[in-house]
Amino acid sequence: MAEVVFRQDLRYEALKRGHNLRWPEDAQDAADRIVVCENVADVANALQEIVHAGLRPTVRSGAHCYEDFVSNNPGGAILDLSLLSGANRLNSQAPFRIGPGTQLWNAYSELYKLYGVTIPGGTCGTVGAGGHICGGGYGLLSRLHGLSCDWLTAVDILTVNTNGKVVPLTADAAQYPELFRACRGAGGGNFGIITSYLFDKLPPAPREVVEAHMQFPWANLNEERFIRILRTFGDYWETRGQDPDTWGMFSVISVSHHTSPGFSMSVQFCNPDGTCNDLSVLNDYLDRFLPCGGATTTTKAPVSHGAALGQAPSTGPQSAPADQLCLGTHVVRRRDWLLATAENAGGPGGSRAKYKSAYMKRGFTDAEARCVYKHMNRIMPDVDLHGSILEIDSYGGAINKPGMAEATSVAQRSSVIKMQPMAFWSNPQDDVARSQWLRDFYTDLFSGPDSDPKFPGCPWHSHRYEGCYINYPDRDMLAFPHWPQLYYGTGGLYPFLQEVKRKYDPNNIFHHAMSIRI
């Protein structure tokens, strides 16, 4: 039986929001109730009641949504699926089944311990499978094995028909194939509530990996050396990094604003067979950075990949003044118990954050690298830019195998780099300035000589860029009438998704700021 938390409930304040504390924007934007479901029947019953009552449902699994899609739901209801967790199979012939509430770390752990397999996506361990897989699902093993959604063979999904009746469906390549395809990359808050992800097979987990980290102190860098680092990184992934023997290598550069001591590059490596018997590829890669002045270390950098939501990067924000209390002569901090406990346990805490994304088909040009350098060294009066980061991920490999764009709803299958500019802060009063820094940076980066002059300010599809990633949604993109094409490509995918939307959610029950529009 689902637990319903209303405004007067002590748990409401903690449950009304996810890990990005920007949402809900204010009390009026918050949902009136949070329905915590324990099983699929709970979800179906709750959804039926919500639709019958004329309310808007939004759906939460891991609570990592970057934008306001879930927590801004004035007067509506949040369906919390975090307890629908588990990654297992009924028997050796049955598909693997992952519940939407399964946090990725638990999925890795359960699948590895029970079956020696894994899903290839994910970097932040507390992201929920529900929001991860249906948007594509990318992670450290994606270059080797593709996206999470590439392995998906079916979804159990609750749809709402024309007359407002909840209809459970199992969509796969044979039944409701168009809905199935839509859920492989565009399923987030668009067509229904996915209650299970099913995989006939999954790739084997590597037996071992080699990790390497390289530190780049700002004190040792000037603009030319910085450019050299980005050029070295980009050139590798554009060329050598697309050879199959390198697909087991994942690398990320997390460029922190110069208010941090420096930034880092991390590498995870295995051979395509999941072993680390031959490290020549890794060695070659690391060697290329020696002239850049990087120092290799086994110590992980303070800012890790996916320091994203709630991972409270150590270079990130301090507690918000709004949370601080004066207790006599002491300064203390008031917090939600759940948030504090989660953070103390190594899980997601909470911060205010803003994110953007871009797919790149090529490495960096000098102009792009100079632009990054400029903004990472920018000073804004009275604004602390600590916690401003550009994360640059290696991409491509198995993700770009032919045919996957047509089989899934992830159109971007030609890129070699995926970027995630982001900013973290604590004080609500910094919302405007911190978001503005990020917006300025992004706009500048994609308005330079390498951008299509007809589409300034965004990574419009060209020989260099391939749009944006829907799992890193950015409401700023709504300023562009072509925002759907940025996320879903310029081919027939978006019209296809609109058709699926009309068919399976004719009432537009499932909607958010960047949902498929009909």
Next chain:
Amino acid sequence: MKRDSMQQPAQLDRRSFLAMAGATAACAPSLLNRSGNGPGYAFLSCTRPTGCVEVYAVHNRSWGLRHSIPAESPISLAVQSSGSHLYVLHDVQEFQGLPRGYVESYRVALDSGRLTLLSQQPLSLSATRPRHLSIAPDGKSLIASIHGGGAYNLLPILEDGRAGRVHLIRKETGSGPILADQLSAHPQAAIYDHSGRHLITADLGTDTINILAADSLHVLSRCLLPAGSGPRHLVLHPSGRFVFTACALSGALLNLSYNGAAQIGPVQQSLSLESGGPLALHPSGQTLYATCSDGLIALNIDDRTGCLHPLQRIRIPAGVQALAVSANGDALFVATQRSVIRMEIDLSSGCAGLSTTVADTSGAHSLVLT
């Protein structure tokens, strides 16, 4: 269900004629007193060739343009009973990058009719292509009916007259048999009943007339109309006992009973007018003006049953876009695709007669008088 196909204008029954004349005479003094309070204004919204809102001073038989402002897509207007504020609903797919319409609030200068924009208030997410806006009898809230989003939005009116943030949302579901128009719910209109506690709503997509609680938007009752009706316009009889709805898909004009609380229906009468256009009630409650295939029709209302009896048919080649009756009941204003015309109403019969053009505005969508 009774279906009257009106090929010829019916003859006026002598008994009902005299009864109507008496009732009109009885109510006329108070209506005339209202008109004596000073010049009123006519507010007109137009979407073609470009969107605008126009304000006219109404002087007996002529209108004088006082103010005209550009407006994106003004589909429906609502005015405070004091005339102090005007609310403009915009029929758009997107506002500020999000899928939703919006409401503009204007202060009306009572001496000049000039409009001052106070605010633009977004409707709820997915509230696209709104159609109709009504103001509560107490002047404290607005209800928007949203065609594209299949929803109703309730907005408070703040102390300074601005429409506040959407306070309540009701999302409807359902469909009808006409695939081109009825794949999902399409609320078209919502009006307050006389108590102000209930909303009467028309949903073209689901063929329903609904009663909602005005303070919660909970559904209190639904009346299912004949499949494929597509109710579009609504008026509530001054007695509060009858609701008339013009159906855009079937072209029928329906009469439904209403008990002043939670119960609406059943359909008591259906007239095929081959239209579904706007409606206007005479303040006496004895005449309904409806749109028909070739213009206008005046119908006498049986004050006991609400049954409609055709009085008069008037050809209007330019088509009828909006209708309004003056507060004292002496004139019917008809916005056509080319202009606004004023027609004299014979208070004794309810028939509309002599017409004059009072405004050259074309493409009008909504006409409100104060």
